[in-house]
Amino acid sequence: MRKKLTWIGAGVVVMSAIFIYSFFLSKPTPFPASEVLIEELNQFFPEANAEEIQDSIQIDERHTFVPFISETGDYGLSYWVWKKRSWNVDRIDTKGGPMVWEINSRKPSSYYFVWNLSPNNFLDSMDFYMIRDRGYQVIDGKETYYPRVQLETNVSLQEKTYGVLQLPEDWAAVRESFIKMGSAQETDLDLLFNQMFPDPYLSFGWRAYDRLGNESFPEETNGNSFSNGKLTIDYVMILNGEELEQP
Numbered sequence: 001m002r003k004k005l006t007w008i009g010a011g012v013v014v015m016s017a018i019f020i021y022s023f024f025l026s027k028p029t030p031f032p033a034s035e036v037l038i039e040e041l042n043q044f045f046p047e048a049n050a051e052e053i054q055d056s057i058q059i060d061e062r063h064t065f066v067p068f069i070s071e072t073g074d075y076g077l078s079y080w081v082w083k084k085r086s087w088n089v090d091r092i093d094t095k096g097g098p099m100v101w102e103i104n105s106r107k108p109s110s111y112y113f114v115w116n117l118s119p120n121n122f123l124d125s126m127d128f129y130m131i132r133d134r135g136y137q138v139i140d141g142k143e144t145y146y147p148r149v150q151l152e153t154n155v156s157l158q159e160k161t162y163g164v165l166q167l168p169e170d171w172a173a174v175r176e177s178f179i180k181m182g183s184a185q186e187t188d189l190d191l192l193f194n195q196m197f198p199d200p201y202l203s204f205g206w207r208a209y210d211r212l213g214n215e216s217f218p219e220e221t222n223g224n225s226f227s228n229g230k231l232t233i234d235y236v237m238i239l240n241g242e243e244l245e246q247p
Contacts, residue, residue, distance in 0.1 A: 028062060041092060050078075076223070079101060091228070092225065112165065133201075206238055
C-alpha cells in the first residue's frame with residue numbers, strides 16, 4: 001500500500017511539473033496577425049480605436065512592441081507580453097510620445113525607449129537624455145555632494161517615426177550603480193518606497209528637431225493610457241534647451 005502511494009505521489013509531482021511548464025514556461029507561439037491584434041486592442045481598451053498595425057517589434061522572446069494608428073489618425077503604443085500560454089496586450093497609450101518600458105525594473109539593461117510619432121510633425125531626429133540634478137545632503141553629520149548626470153543619445157526619424165531603442169550600455173551601468181548604491185543605504189521604509197518608485201533621482205527626457213535642425217515641440221504626444229497595472233512604464237519628459245547643461 002505504501003509503495004502504491006509513493007507511485008501516486010510521484011505521478012502527482014510529474015503532472016504538476018508538466019502543468020507548470022506548459023502553462024507558465026512554454027515557449028511563445030508565433031505572434032498574432034494584424035487583424036487579431038486590432039481586435040484585441042479594441043477589446044482591451046475601446047478608446048484606442050485601432051485601425052492599422054504599423055509593425056510588430058520583438059524586444060525579447062516574451063515581449064513585443066506594437067505601434068498602431070487609430071481610426072482618428074492618432075499614433076499609439078501597445079505593449080504585448082507572452083504569459084499563460086498566449087500573447088496579451090498589457091498596456092495601450094493612445095498617443096505615441098516616447099516612453100521607457102522597463103522589462104525588469106531592477107535590471108536597467110532591460111529598459112527600452114519606445115515611441116510612435118506622427119509623420120505630420122515633420123521631425124528629422126530626436127535626442128534622448130538621462131538626467132540627475134545636482135544634490136546635497138547631510139546624514140549623521142556626514143556631508144555628501146552629488147554631481148549632475150546628463151547622458152545623451154540621438155535617434156534618426158528620417159526612415160521611420162516609430163521604433164525601439166535599448167538603454168545604452170553606459171546608461172544602464174550608471175543606472176545600475178545608483179540602484180546598488182540606494183540598496184546599500186536604504187532602510188526598510190526606503191526599500192518599500194523604492195520598490196514602488198524605483199530610483200526617483202534619475203529621469204528621462206527628450207528633445208525633437210525638424211528637418212532644418214531647429215528644436216520642435218510635437219503636438220499630440222500626451223493621450224490616454226490603459227493598463228492592467230503589471231507593467232513598469234517610465235515617462236519621458238520633453239525638454240527645452242534651458243533645462244540642459246552645455247559642455
